[in-house]
Amino acid sequence: MSSQLPFGDGLRAELGTPTRHRRLDSSPRSRVWRIELNGIPAVVKQIVGVPDAAQRYAREVTALQLASRVEPAVVPRLLGTDDEERVLVLEHLEPRRPSREWIVGYATALARLHATGTPEDVGLLPAWSGPTQDDIGSFLRLAEALEVSVPSGAPSELEALADRIGQAPGHALLHGDPCPGNDLHTAQGVRFIDFEQAALGNGIMELAYLRIGFPTCWCSTAATAPLMDRAETAYRTAWTTATGTEPHGDLTDACAGWLLRGDALVQRAHRGTVDHLARVPDHDWKWGTATARQRLVHRLGVVAQTTAERADLRGLHRLAADLRHRMLDRWPTLGPLPSLRP
Numbered sequence: 001m002s003s004q005l006p007f008g009d010g011l012r013a014e015l016g017t018p019t020r021h022r023r024l025d026s027s028p029r030s031r032v033w034r035i036e037l038n039g040i041p042a043v044v045k046q047i048v049g050v051p052d053a054a055q056r057y058a059r060e061v062t063a064l065q066l067a068s069r070v071e072p073a074v075v076p077r078l079l080g081t082d083d084e085e086r087v088l089v090l091e092h093l094e095p096r097r098p099s100r101e102w103i104v105g106y107a108t109a110l111a112r113l114h115a116t117g118t119p120e121d122v123g124l125l126p127a128w129s130g131p132t133q134d135d136i137g138s139f140l141r142l143a144e145a146l147e148v149s150v151p152s153g154a155p156s157e158l159e160a161l162a163d164r165i166g167q168a169p170g171h172a173l174l175h176g177d178p179c180p181g182n183d184l185h186t187a188q189g190v191r192f193i194d195f196e197q198a199a200l201g202n203g204i205m206e207l208a209y210l211r212i213g214f215p216t217c218w219c220s221t222a223a224t225a226p227l228m229d230r231a232e233t234a235y236r237t238a239w240t241t242a243t244g245t246e247p248h249g250d251l252t253d254a255c256a257g258w259l260l261r262g263d264a265l266v267q268r269a270h271r272g273t274v275d276h277l278a279r280v281p282d283h284d285w286k287w288g289t290a291t292a293r294q295r296l297v298h299r300l301g302v303v304a305q306t307t308a309e310r311a312d313l314r315g316l317h318r319l320a321a322d323l324r325h326r327m328l329d330r331w332p333t334l335g336p337l338p339s340l341r342p
Helices: 009-015 053-067 102-114 133-145 154-167 204-212 225-243 251-260 292-306 311-330
Strands: 018-024 030-037 040-047 078-082 087-091 172-174 183-186 189-192 199-201
Touching: 009 078, 009 087, 018 040, 040 053, 053 078, 053 087, 053 172, 102 172, 102 183, 102 189, 102 204, 102 225, 133 154, 133 251, 133 311, 154 251, 154 311, 204 225, 204 251, 204 292, 251 292, 251 311, 292 311
Parallel strands: none
Antiparallel strands: 018 030, 030 040, 040 087, 078 087, 172 199, 183 189
């Protein structure tokens, strides 16, 4: 892999000649350097990898441009781009270690990010997509494999759930992967980075990350109930302050949607390859802070709790509760998700 700094003549004419460049750790899907421009730190990011590098680059540039409309900022400033080389030059941010109550500030910034989306933005980014019929089938087969009876009404409830999620209104600017590590806690507030999966949709789908345990993230955590309540209240307050409206969407539906998605048990490079829920009965695997079974047990518990008073999800409530009990009976050493991020 090339380590040469991709800073062409166009960027040099616009921004100056970079100095003191140093390669930083990054995912296999990007290359990142810290540089200086006229003595001021900056970051160079190049999107790499086939077949979707161009799409990921376009998403990130567009999302950063849309998010830059809000002050105080919720993203680093985009200083320059090179479309041909898929290079972004970004403001350098100096992060601090997040506090123990970090999700409150995170939720506030997430709402402000979401609120930057407008109806006029539709078409500039892909629409967010929810669980599919294949996800529903995989989830029901998991119950069968673990010898848990599926209530008669559960399949139709899940189909209706997927339809509701797919039709949920909204033009919020969604990060696409709002994970710990993609949030930088700075002296000026939380800033989000890495928008390669950005989309437009309903913000509640990403607010659900807090309660369901950060489903697309290596750093899966579960906050205490009082802290969770504070964070969700902070999100709703920030959204209302920014938009003058109440947040749209159903948090219970959003959490249940994430439960169905087996791809949310593995890192991005392994998604869309096999039925990951089908692997759970015979194999557990570690990803970041938790194993697949730990993540799934947590999600089942959240959905069982949040659907308890939902008449239209009565079958899912029973199925989630029974699946969780069966998993804990079969694998009694499974522990809860960690409460603190690394």
